[in-house]
Each structure stands twice: as structure tokens, then as C-alpha cells.
Amino acid sequence: MKVLILPDAQAAVARAADIIATTIAKKPDAVLGLATGGTMLPLYEVLAQRHREEGLSFAQTTSFNLDEYIGLTPDHPCSYHHYMRDAFFRHIDVDPSRTHLPKGDAADPRAASDAYEALIAEAGGIDLQLLGIGQNGHIGFNEPTASLGSRTRIKTLTESTRRANQKYFASFEETPRYAITTGVATILDSRKCLLLATGSAKAHAVAKMIEGPLAAICPASALQLHARATIVLDQEAAAALAFTDYYETVHPQGQASAFD
Ligand code: PGA
Numbered sequence: 001m002k003v004l005i006l007p008d009a010q011a012a013v014a015r016a017a018d019i020i021a022t023t024i025a026k027k028p029d030a031v032l033g034l035a036t037g038g039t040m041l042p043l044y045e046v047l048a049q050r051h052r053e054e055g056l057s058f059a060q061t062t063s064f065n066l067d068e069y070i071g072l073t074p075d076h077p078c079s080y081h082h083y084m085r086d087a088f089f090r091h092i093d094v095d096p097s098r099t100h101l102p103k104g105d106a107a108d109p110r111a112a113s114d115a116y117e118a119l120i121a122e123a124g125g126i127d128l129q130l131l132g133i134g135q136n137g138h139i140g141f142n143e144p145t146a147s148l149g150s151r152t153r154i155k156t157l158t159e160s161t162r163r164a165n166q167k168y169f170a171s172f173e174e175t176p177r178y179a180i181t182t183g184v185a186t187i188l189d190s191r192k193c194l195l196l197a198t199g200s201a202k203a204h205a206v207a208k209m210i211e212g213p214l215a216a217i218c219p220a221s222a223l224q225l226h227a228r229a230t231i232v233l234d235q236e237a238a239a240a241l242a243f244t245d246y247y248e249t250v251h252p253q254g255q256a257s258a259f260d
């Protein structure tokens with residue numbers, strides 16, 4: 001794992017944007033795995049700004065989002081379809097027909113999950129998977145105890161995830177109970193992973209992910225198995241790590257190492 005610790009959230013977001021821009025510069029038709037959540041909003045803003053001001057182009061990219069709530073139509077204001085259009089896609093030059101999210105409103109969510117997993121494989125797999133982390137250590141909606149061998153499927157959300165996401169809905173009762181999420185094994189199949197975490201609320205989960213045992217109780221710890229996983233943190237999200245001196249020796253201020 002590459003652990004990059006940046007001085008603050010703004011610097012962490014800029015570093016994550018650099019990694020995405022470099023991936024697209026090397027492979028303009030990259031397949032991107034995208035994520036939602038509050039952490040990603042400033043990242044999508046920076047990427048859209050680089051599109052406007054620096055010509056960063058997504059025209060040839062394909063994207064697959066990690067997850068979608070079951071029961072919400074793409075037009076529902078709290079759906080991830082809506083989030084992605086509003087926060088990112090409408091600000092860049094991506095071809096909407098090449099942006100994919102699980103179909104949360106499918107009549108048969110099981111079949112829709114299998115079809116989504118197959119579509120990722122048909123696209124040649126994911127080049128760069130962007131990830132956030134839940135306070136409970138989830139990646140995508142792979143909640144604690146999710147199988148580390150899981151593929152795209154239906155997951156029941158934990159109460160803590162529903163409480164964290166309640167702010168986007170009218171009430172806790174209206175916050176969805178189920179989602180379609182790509183699996184931990186789907187995520188591990190990506191050629192590279194990039195996890196961005198900012199803020200002190202993530203410090204505990206980040207420490208378990210990087211320095212805890214590999215365990216389904218913290219699905220993000222599965223990234224310990226990935227040969228090319230980069231974790232971008234601000235100081236607050238890094239606060240509970242024990243080996244900070246080492247990470248800062250390898251990547252001073254979160255910048256490239258001597259051998260990158
Ligand atoms: P957040 O969500 O960015 O809104 O904290 C991250 C996640 O749950 O993966």
C-alpha cells in the first residue's frame with residue numbers, strides 16, 4: 001500500500017486528482033471506477049475545474065460506479081445516478097452512454113447485479129478504482145463481514161451507514177435499507193485502487209484498513225491484498241495510524257517516493 005499523508009483535505013483532494021489525471025494522460029480510454037459520498041464532492045469539483053481550465057478530457061473514458069440504492073429511480077434526487085450527473089458528469093465531456101451505475105430500480109435486482117458484474121468484465125475491467133471509506137470500514141456498500149470474495153450483489157445496509165446517509169433523505173425511515181454494490185473481489189480485480197479519506201471521523205477506520213488485520217469486519221482491509229493500492233489521506237484521517245513516520249519517510253508530504 002502506498003500511504004500518502006497530505007497536510008489538509010484540499011491538498012489530499014488535489015493529490016487524488018493528480019493521480020486520476022495521470023491515469024487518463026497515460027490511457028485516454030481508461031475505465032474508471034467511481035465513488036459517491038461527501039468526500040468525493042470536492043474531488044469532482046477539482047476534476048471539473050481541470051477539465052474547464054486545463055483541458056483534462058474524459059471524452060474517451062468509460063465509468064462504472066460502485067453502488068446504487070435499491071428502490072430509487074435514476075431521477076430520484078437522492079439516487080447516486082442523480083449525484084453523479086449533478087456533481088460530475090454534467091460538468092465534463094464524458095459520453096453519458098459510457099457512464100454506468102447499478103440499476104437500483106430494476107425489477108430483478110439480483111439479475112441486474114449479475115449483469116453489472118458482466119458489463120465490467122466486458123469493458124475489460126477497471127483501470128483505476130476510486131474509493132471512499134465508511135466510518136465502519138466499508139468500501140462501496142460492502143458492510144462489515146461482507147465476503148472478501150464477493151461480487152456485485154444486493155447488500156443490506158447497516159444502521160450506522162443509514163444514519164450517516166440520513167442527512168440526504170427526509171428521515172431515517174426513508175433512508176434506503178438495501179443497495180446493489182460491486183463486491184470486494186470486484187474491487188480487488190481493478191488494476192489500481194485509489195482510496196481518498198479526509199476528516200477525523202475516518203481516522204479509526206483508516207487505521208484498521210492499513211494497520212489492522214486483514215478481516216471481513218473491516219472490508220477496506222482487503223486492500224492490503226491489492227498490489228497497487230494508494231491511500232490518500234489528510235492529517236486528520238491519518239491521526240490514528242501508528243507508522244506515520246515510515247509513511248512520511250517514503251512519501252514526504254504525500255509526494256512521490258524516490259522510486260515512483
Ligand atoms: P462519505 O462516504 O464520503 O460521505 O463519508 C464514504 C463512504 O461511505 O464510502
